Amino acid sequence: MKKKRIAVIGAGPMGLAVAYQLARDGHKPVLLEADDRIGGMAATFDFSGELLERYYHFHCTSDLAFFKVLDELGLADKMHWKETKMGYWFQNKVQPxxxxxxxxxxxxxxxxxxxxxxxxxxxxxxxxxxxxxxxxxxxxxxxxxxxxxxxxxxxxxxxxxxxxxxxxxxxxxxxxxxxxxxxxxxYNIFKEKLGYLEGGSTTFLQSMADDIRVRSGEIRLDSPVGKVVIESGAVKGIEIHGRFEPFDSVISTIPLPYIPSIIPDLPPEISSQYKALKNIAVVCVIVKLKKPVSDNFWLNTNDPEMDIPGIVEYTNLRPLDSHIVYAPYYMPGEHPKYQDPDEVFATKVCTFLKKINPTLTNKDFLDLHISRYRYAQPVCGPEFLNSLPPYSLPIRGLWVADTSYYYPEDRGISESIQFGRNLALKAMA
Incomplete structure (x- = not known):
C-alpha cells in the first residue's frame, strides 16, 4: 500500500489521535495547529508555576480508548484513581x-x-x-x-x-x-471513583506528540490553515500563511463552524449544514487558593445570586501544592454575556466562593486565570446526527469531523481518541 502524506488540521485530542494512528501505520501526517501549543481544550498552561489544564478534565473507568493509548505509550502506571465526592449548594448551604x-x-x-x-x-x-x-x-x-x-x-x-x-x-x-x-x-452505588493522570493532560499529550515525531510525523504550531484547495472533485493541498502545499489527503478535526471559511469550495448544501449548527462557548475562571472551598470534586449550585450551575474543585481529585477551583461559564457565543470583560467573571466567581465558604478571605486567593473557547460544545438536539454532513465528504481525499460525530457521547478525551483513530483507519482504507 502506498504511504501517503496527509494534512491533519487541529491538534486537539482527536487530531493527535488521527496523526498518531497514521504515523503508526507508516504514513507521514503533518499535524497543523493554529494555537501555540497542542491539546485543544486539553491544552495546559503555566499557572504561576503549576502546569495546569485550561479546562478541567477527569477520567472514568469506562475510558477504554484512553487507557489503551496509555498502555501503548508506557504510561499506564501514571494513572491514579480516587474516591471523589459531590455536593449541592442549595438553600445557602453545601449538602452532600x-x-x-x-x-x-x-x-x-x-x-x-x-x-x-x-x-x-x-x-x-x-x-x-x-x-x-x-x-x-x-x-x-x-x-x-x-x-x-x-x-x-x-x-x-x-x-x-x-x-x-x-x-x-x-x-x-x-x-x-x-x-x-x-x-x-x-465503586458501588454509594461511592464515586474518578481518575487523573500524573502530571495532568500534558503527560499523554507530549507522549503522543513524541510518538508521532519519532515515526516521521510532523507537528507545526502557529499554523492556521487558510484554505483547503479542491480541484476537479479532489483535494490538492492546503494554503498556510498564503503558501500552497500539496497533500494526498486532508483530515480536519477542528470545530465544524470553521469549515465553511477554510473549505469555501464545498457544495453549497454541505456548507449550509455546517453553518446551521449551534455551539456553546465557555469562559472558564480558574482560581488558586491557600485552602479548599469544600471537600467535594463537583459542587452543583442552585442560588439566585449565582449565574453558574456549579464549580469543580480539581484538587479534591488530583492533589497539588495549592487548591485549584474551576468555575466554567458556558453560554452561546452570541450571548451578550460572552462579551463581558474578564474582570466581570473574576469578581463574580470570587464572590461566589466566599459565599460558599465564608472563612475564605482575600489573602486566601493566590492567583486567577481566565480561558475562553468559542466553540466548546455543540448543541445536540434530537436526532442530532441527521443534521451533520457525512465525515467522508464527496470530495476525494477529504474528511471532516469534530466531537459532534461521536454523539450521543459528550466531548471527552477518550471518545476523541477512539473516534480519531478509527477515522484515520477509514480514511486510509
Missing part, C-alpha cells in the same frame, strides 16, 4: 450529593420527588440503547420522570446556565449518556 443516602437526606425536596429522581438516575446507568431517547427533547423527558419540583431544584440551572435559549432544544440521548457515564464510574 451523588448517592442514595445523600438523596434521601437532601433538604428542599419531598420524598416522592427524591424517589423519582433516584429511579431515573438508576435506570439511565443500566441501559445501553441510546436510540430510544434520540427523538426525545431532554427537559420534557426529565420532567416526566422526576416531576416539576425536582426539575426546578436539581436540573433547571444545569440546562439554563449552560444552554440558555437552547435549553429546551437538547436531545434526551445526549443527556442520558452523560448520566450513564458518571453513574458507571463508581
Amino acid at each position: 450529593w451523588g448517592n442514595p443516602i445523600a438523596l434521601l437526606k437532601f433538604q428542599g425536596l419531598p420524598l416522592i420527588a427524591k424517589l423519582r429522581y433516584g429511579l431515573h438516575a438508576f435506570s439511565c446507568t443500566k441501559g445501553n440503547d441510546w436510540h430510544k431517547f434520540d427523538k426525545i427533547e431532554a427537559t420534557s423527558w426529565i420532567k416526566k420522570w422526576v416531576g416539576a419540583k425536582a426539575y426546578e431544584v436539581l436540573w433547571k440551572n444545569l440546562f439554563e446556565y449552560k444552554f440558555y435559549q437552547y435549553a429546551k432544544a437538547l436531545s434526551g440521548a445526549w443527556i442520558w449518556s452523560r448520566i450513564r457515564r458518571i453513574g458507571r464510574s463508581r
